[in-house]
Every structure is written in structure tokens, then in C-alpha cells.
Amino acid sequence: MLNIAIIGAGRIGHVHARTVAAHPQARLALVCDPFGDAAESLAAEYGARSCKEAEEVFNDPEIDAVIVGSPTPLHIPHLLAAAKAGKAVLCEKPIALDITDVEAAKDELDAITTPVMFGFNRRFDPSFAAVREAVAAGRIGELEQLTIISRDPAAPPVDYVKVSGGIFRDMTIHDFDTARFFLGDIVEVHAVGQNLDEAIKETGDFDAAVVTLRAASGAVATIVNNRHCASGYDQRLEASGRDGALFAENVRATTVRLSNAEVTDAQEPYLDFFLERYADAYRIELSAFIEAVEKGTPTPTTIADAVAALRIAEAATESARTGTVIRLG
Known part of the structure; x- marks a missing residue:
């Protein structure tokens, strides 16, 4: 215990x-x-x-x-x-x-x-982890493209945004770690920031962004972020390889679908926020941490992972503000 x-x-x-x-x-x-x-x-x-x-x-x-x-x-x-x-x-x-x-x-x-571990909980999400395991097992051949979609149902308070470090450090950093988890070292970053929310724009931050990352292998990750999404917490992932593709779709409260004279295959909204969507991921993350501590084995995420994700976040911030492609050494 x-x-x-x-x-x-x-x-x-x-x-x-x-x-x-x-x-x-x-x-x-x-x-x-x-x-x-x-x-x-x-x-x-x-x-x-x-x-x-x-x-x-x-x-x-x-x-x-x-x-x-x-x-x-x-x-x-x-x-x-x-x-x-x-x-x-x-x-x-x-x-x-x-x-x-x-x-x-x-x-x-x-x-x-x-032991020191960092809270990149999406590595432990059962769906994302299953996709990553399938990629590692060669189920789709060499991984060529990775698409990560992460949209929040609503923006956080402006007072939070002011001290958050910006969308790339606060929100996209999870996606940067996910991209590294799949693709390995990232060597090139190009980000386009969007100002769709005037209140967030006044803080100097972006509330939406699209980021392209190029890995040392030549594979490319595309990350789509938005601080608001009418249908709920939109969390999807697609891995495309030479021999096929893998998809992790949104999670809903149930699998019920409705078809009638007005709609076909209508489903419930996505889960409301990260507390619900990633409950299993937090549980599995904690189990991995406890196992590493008790057995004296390496933690699944490390300080090096945290530093690498932060470097990508800083490069994305620079890219979005300057309109240039940033190369990582």
C-alpha cells in the first residue's frame, strides 16, 4: 500500500x-x-x-x-x-x-x-494504447501519418488562460507527447494559431490551432486543437500506414443509436470533459506509477519525455507567432 x-x-x-x-x-x-x-x-x-x-x-x-x-x-x-x-x-x-x-x-x-513520472495520461487511454500496440506490432506496416484531434467542449476561464503558458504548453502538450509516443523524435514543427474567441485573443493566446510535426523517420503528425466544440469533448486519433489504418473514435456514455423519420444513426453527445473521458487513463496511469515504485522498474514516462514535449510546445508557439517552420536540433 x-x-x-x-x-x-x-x-x-x-x-x-x-x-x-x-x-x-x-x-x-x-x-x-x-x-x-x-x-x-x-x-x-x-x-x-x-x-x-x-x-x-x-x-x-x-x-x-x-x-x-x-x-x-x-x-x-x-x-x-x-x-x-x-x-x-x-x-x-x-x-x-x-x-x-x-x-x-x-x-x-x-x-x-x-522514481519520477509525468502525467501524460493519454498514453494510458485504452483505445490510444491499443492503437499504439497495433502500430508497434506492424499491423498497418510502417507508420506514415498520424492525426490527433483534441477539442474541448468550452474554453477555460480567461484568468486561467492568462497564467496557463498558452495553448501549446497547456493543451497541445498532451498531443505532442502522444505524437512522440507513436513517432519518436520530432525534428520539425509548424503551427498555425487561430483567434476565434475575442476574450482569449485579448490575453495574447490562441484558442485553436493546427500543428504539423515531422518525425526523424519522415512520418508526419497533424494535430487539430480547439478550445470549444458544440458536440462535447472531441478526442480522436488515426494512424495510417503503408498496409492499413487504425482509428480510435470518441467515447460516449452508451452505444445506443437512434433512427427515425428525422435522423438516422443518431448517437449521444461525446463525454462532457476530460474527467469522464480519461477516467480509465488516470487509473491505469496510477497503476503504472505504483508498479514502477514498488518493483523499482523505470517509469513509463520520464523527465526526458516532459522536456521533449515542452521543447515542441515552445517551437509551436514560436512557429504560430512568426509563421515559420521551426527545426529542432
Whole structure:
């Protein structure tokens, strides 16, 4: 049984708390958040303790592992402090808002010996994972093109967007990791940003984008993002190879279809948001983390993966703002 603490009692903290509390090999022991009664309220739901200062988490001998869901600028400091205290770490994406922060902490990050895993949960989605396994097994021959569609049902609050680091660091970074998961090293990035929402435009960010990534193998990934989608949380993936194609479609609450005089094959809307759509992915991700900690095996996602995704996000941001293709060294 792994005693786990969560830092950050916001939306992602609630997701992880629910996942940890339901896992047979984990126990939610402590929730930390400095603001108001956020930690106390969340901890009370699951019979855990609460605190306001992260140092209490790192100094607590009962805690075996820490899930870092604090604001992004605190990811590296919290990750390092937990690791230095001998705690295993599952850290949310992105690793930082700026690659210079990673470079400044490189020596300390390289010195970490405790397990550290990053929350790229889409690798663990059963449908996406099944497509990736089929690609690896050669079911469609050499992978030539990958298409990833990710549209949110509605934009987040403007106050969140202002501090999110931009759509490519906050939203598309999941898709960048997915592309690397399928294609390997990315060598070229071209992004086109769109301003369809005036409120988000005023923050200096984009609310929609199309990104093309070229892999070292020559394969190409196309990523389509939008902060709003009338039909719900649109999450699809297509892998096309020399000998065939694989498709992961949207998930709905049921498989019921309606046909009548007005419609044919009408289905329910897509699941409403990531909490529902990726519930299984978060559960499987946590299981993979616990297994790595208990068996002493490498974590499925690493600091190197987090850094690579951030570099792509920064290249996409530059490309969208300059209209140029960015080559990665």
C-alpha cells in the first residue's frame, strides 16, 4: 500500500484524489494547498489529512509518494523537494512554463534517483494504447501519418488562460507527447494559431490551432486543437500506414443509436470533459506509477519525455507567432 500525498487541491487535484482513493494499492494520506480551505475540503472527502505548506509533505515520514498538481511554476521546485526527501513523484504536465527553468535545474534533475513520472495520461487511454500496440506490432506496416484531434467542449476561464503558458504548453502538450509516443523524435514543427474567441485573443493566446510535426523517420503528425466544440469533448486519433489504418473514435456514455423519420444513426453527445473521458487513463496511469515504485522498474514516462514535449510546445508557439517552420536540433 503506497501512502500518497497530493499537492494542489484544484481541478486536477480532485481528479487524482478520486483516482488514488479508489485504487486498491494506494491510500490518500495527505492533501496540501495553501489557499483557503481547499486542502481541508478535499481531504475530508476521502478521510485524509490536510496541510497548507508543501514542506509538511516533504518532511512527513508517512508519505511514500507525492503527486504534484500545483501551479506549473512550482512543478520543478516541488518535484525536486519531494525527490530529495526520498519520495517518488508523479508530476503533472508541463514540467515548466519555460525551458530555461529546466536548464537552470538540469544538474539537480539529473541527480534524482527516486522514481519520477509525468502525467501524460493519454498514453494510458485504452483505445490510444491499443492503437499504439497495433502500430508497434506492424499491423498497418510502417507508420506514415498520424492525426490527433483534441477539442474541448468550452474554453477555460480567461484568468486561467492568462497564467496557463498558452495553448501549446497547456493543451497541445498532451498531443505532442502522444505524437512522440507513436513517432519518436520530432525534428520539425509548424503551427498555425487561430483567434476565434475575442476574450482569449485579448490575453495574447490562441484558442485553436493546427500543428504539423515531422518525425526523424519522415512520418508526419497533424494535430487539430480547439478550445470549444458544440458536440462535447472531441478526442480522436488515426494512424495510417503503408498496409492499413487504425482509428480510435470518441467515447460516449452508451452505444445506443437512434433512427427515425428525422435522423438516422443518431448517437449521444461525446463525454462532457476530460474527467469522464480519461477516467480509465488516470487509473491505469496510477497503476503504472505504483508498479514502477514498488518493483523499482523505470517509469513509463520520464523527465526526458516532459522536456521533449515542452521543447515542441515552445517551437509551436514560436512557429504560430512568426509563421515559420521551426527545426529542432
